[in-house]
Amino acid sequence: MAKKKQRADGALATNNKARYNYAIAETYEAGIELTGTEIKSVRASKITIGDGFVQVRDGQAWLDNVHISPFEQGNRFNHDPLRSRRLLLHKKEIQVLQAAVAQQGKTIVPLKVYLKHGFAKVLIGVATGKHNYDKRETIKRRDQDRELHRTLKKRY
Template sequence: MAKGAGKVLAQNKKAGHDYFIEETIEAGMVLTGTEIKAIRAGRVQLKDSYVGMRDGEAWINNMHISPFDQGNRFNHEPLRSRKILLHKRQISELIGSVKRDGYTIVPLKMYIKDGYAKLLIGIGKGKKDYDKRDDLRKKEAKRDIERAFKGRNQ
């Protein structure tokens, strides 16, 4: 995560399981007043969200921000598309990377930095089932080694 970043409000743990993340970019978002209040309260979910390109702009879709409790009639739509703020050069790099075979843009983390909500997005290539099984095997072997090492030290 970037230097000076605050507490992580939401994390997409499934992204690391489903994709090989090759590059990450920090981006801002266009939000309404009740959305930022709900985000600061930690009521955001990145689980099934993805980043798409429309009219030369980046948009995040399916990011769930729960309605703010005191928002009354000015509350926001929980699953609406939100614009991601990036430089033109970054957007053109993202479009170029998505055109490669099997690559996609996934949101990884959301956090508050210097008073602004920031989104860490990653360019990733989808994992095959055998890659996922291999990762699980490696993780389990590492856990067993640590467990055996811990047991020997006591």
């Protein structure tokens, strides 16, 4: 069986719509508490974080609505694909996140899942939702950059 191509940045899953729909203020790296079959599925890049979000409950950060496919050889030890997973953060970081979410219009979204020294990590960002005119500005800037790179490429 052919190996799956790894992305250049080593990410197993990315949330491409997050930077389009949200203005990311600050980011944090957090570990994810996973079961044995879950980490095997994550290493096989069978994870979807597009609809995911982070909640702070009882002094702990929880990653919700992230789909990790059941491991094929997991038999009865398989996991629920959409269960809440605890994020491993320092207490001070959790308090900062909780204070940020208490502000109106702030949310915490997962941006990227990757492996670091054999452990699954998730990059989460404190975000504010963008308005439609902000999204149009993002598209406009991206198109201008693309056009600039095209002209430079033709020139050299």
